[in-house]
Amino acid sequence: xxxxxxxxxxxxxxxxxxxxxxxxxxxxxxxxxxxxxxxxxxxxxxxxxxxxxxxxxxxxxxxxxxxxxxxxxxxxxxxxxxxxxxxxxxxxxxxxxxxxxxxxxxxxxxxxxxxxxxxxxxxxxxxxxxxxxxxxxxxxxxxxxxxxxxxxxxxxxxxxxxxxxxxxxxxx
Amino acid sequence: xxxxxxxxxxxxxxxxxxxxxxxxxxxxxxxxxxxxxxxxxxxxxxxxxxxxxxxxxxxxxxxxxxxxxxxxxxxxxxxxxxxxxxxxxxxxxxxxxxxxxxxxxxxxxxxxxxxxxxxxxxxxxxxxxxxxxxxxxxxxxxxxxxxxxxxxxxxxxxxxxxxxxxxxxxxxxxxxxxxxxxxxxxxxxxxxxxxxxxxxxxxxxxxxxxxxxxxxxxxxxxxxxxxxxxxxxxxxxxxxxxxxxxxxxxxx
Numbered sequence: 001x002x003x004x005x006x007x008x009x010x011x012x013x014x015x016x017x018x019x020x021x022x023x024x025x026x027x028x029x030x031x032x033x034x035x036x037x038x039x040x041x042x043x044x045x046x047x048x049x050x051x052x053x054x055x056x057x058x059x060x061x062x063x064x065x066x067x068x069x070x071x072x073x074x075x076x077x078x079x080x081x082x083x084x085x086x087x088x089x090x091x092x093x094x095x096x097x098x099x100x101x102x103x104x105x106x107x108x109x110x111x112x113x114x115x116x117x118x119x120x121x122x123x124x125x126x127x128x129x130x131x132x133x134x135x136x137x138x139x140x141x142x143x144x145x146x147x148x149x150x151x152x153x154x155x156x157x158x159x160x161x162x163x164x165x166x167x168x169x170x171x172x
Numbered sequence: 173x174x175x176x177x178x179x180x181x182x183x184x185x186x187x188x189x190x191x192x193x194x195x196x197x198x199x200x201x202x203x204x205x206x207x208x209x210x211x212x213x214x215x216x217x218x219x220x221x222x223x224x225x226x227x228x229x230x231x232x233x234x235x236x237x238x239x240x241x242x243x244x245x246x247x248x249x250x251x252x253x254x255x256x257x258x259x260x261x262x263x264x265x266x267x268x269x270x271x272x273x274x275x276x277x278x279x280x281x282x283x284x285x286x287x288x289x290x291x292x293x294x295x296x297x298x299x300x301x302x303x304x305x306x307x308x309x310x311x312x313x314x315x316x317x318x319x320x321x322x323x324x325x326x327x328x329x330x331x332x333x334x335x336x337x338x339x340x341x342x343x344x345x346x347x348x349x350x351x352x353x354x355x356x357x358x359x360x361x362x363x364x365x366x367x368x369x370x371x372x373x374x375x376x377x378x379x380x381x382x383x384x385x386x387x388x389x390x391x392x393x394x395x396x397x398x399x400x401x402x403x404x405x406x407x408x409x410x411x412x413x414x415x416x417x418x419x420x421x422x423x424x
Binding site for chain 2 (some may be wrong): 011014016019020023024027028031032045048049052053054055056057058059060081086108109111112116133134159163
């Protein structure tokens with residue numbers, strides 16, 4: 001029995017501290033996931049909030065078959081897709097954190113985000129989950145509803161393309 | 173390859189630091205509001221709760237109970253329906269009751285009370301719903317059986333009550349009393365006690381002199397006593413369920 005199971009049972013009983021702990025635990029991962037789809041930080045925060053709100057609306061009907069994080073990724077993915085449908089073009093703010101970040105950090109962030117966004121859509125989704133969210137191969141297959149061999153192929157392909165894109169970025 | 177892994181891990185570390193605390197607090201608040209709003213909308217009535225609980229009960233046992241009654245009806249229909257055959261019908265009554273034993277003991281056997289204790293509903297609500305469901309289905313089965321048997325003239329009402337309903341109620345008393353007992357920890361022990369009861373009942377119906385000596389009024393009196401004791405067992409299992417099944421009472 002994992003800790004999330006107990007956390008979910010407590011949340012169902014209306015335990016406020018369990019809800020706090022749950023959101024605190026998964027907020028950074030979901031924010032990062034949304035941010036890699038919607039590069040605007042403000043929008044990504046809105047979509048992260050929407051993901052959690054949708055999760056808690058369906059909490060009483062939720063049946064835990066796999067990891068709860070995977071379920072959150074599925075919701076976040078749908079929220080991002082809905083957002084894409086509403087807004088076709090989003091203004092990109094590449095450095096919305098302000099001037100306090102170090103130059104190297106900013107460069108790395110821009111390089112990674114640019115490289116990820118340069119990937120084809122199906123590779124991008126797999127790459128975000130594997131490289132940046134550290135989700136296991138089997139779980140990615142489950143989230144995306146594809147076979148394990150296809151996930152492995154996409155990761156291999158994404159790795160090659162990311163490597164090429166990052167090398168290109170370094171040369172500049 | 174190292175370049176990717178290094179940059180990705182640096183990116184992940186940087187992202188962790190850049191979470192806006194105010195937005196996290198807003199998200200927590202919005203999540204709590206969404207949950208409480210949905211819970212208020214989702215309040216279910218008692219019939220919906222019963223239906224929900226019925227989803228967790230394995231229906232195969234009701235199927236076997238129905239099959240047993242059909243078998244009994246066929247025996248009565250195609251035999252001479254003598255009083256002796258009607259009397260022997262009582263031997264299947266404990267078996268009819270025993271068929272609900274695996275379902276009533278399931279939660280205790282697999283120690284799932286801890287999980288149910290943490291569920292949205294109390295143990296008392298869950299068990300009362302399940303007992304009510306078993307009672308309703310068995311009542312329906314027995315009513316249909318009685319009505320069909322009486323309609324075809326193979327079984328009288330008094331014979332059904334004395335020879336089938338009484339041993340069935342006593343079996344239910346054994347099942348529920350053992351289920352709410354701290355001393356009896358195994359459904360197999362309950363099964364053994366029911367078998368003993370079956371043997372006693374067999375001795376009663378095979379002892380012609382004793383059986384004939386017992387007046388109809390005495391049988392009815394025994395039946396009333398058995399029903400009252402069964403109600404007491406159910407009341408006890410409801411009142412002391414937390415203590416008997418050692419679930420933290422604060423959860424309920």
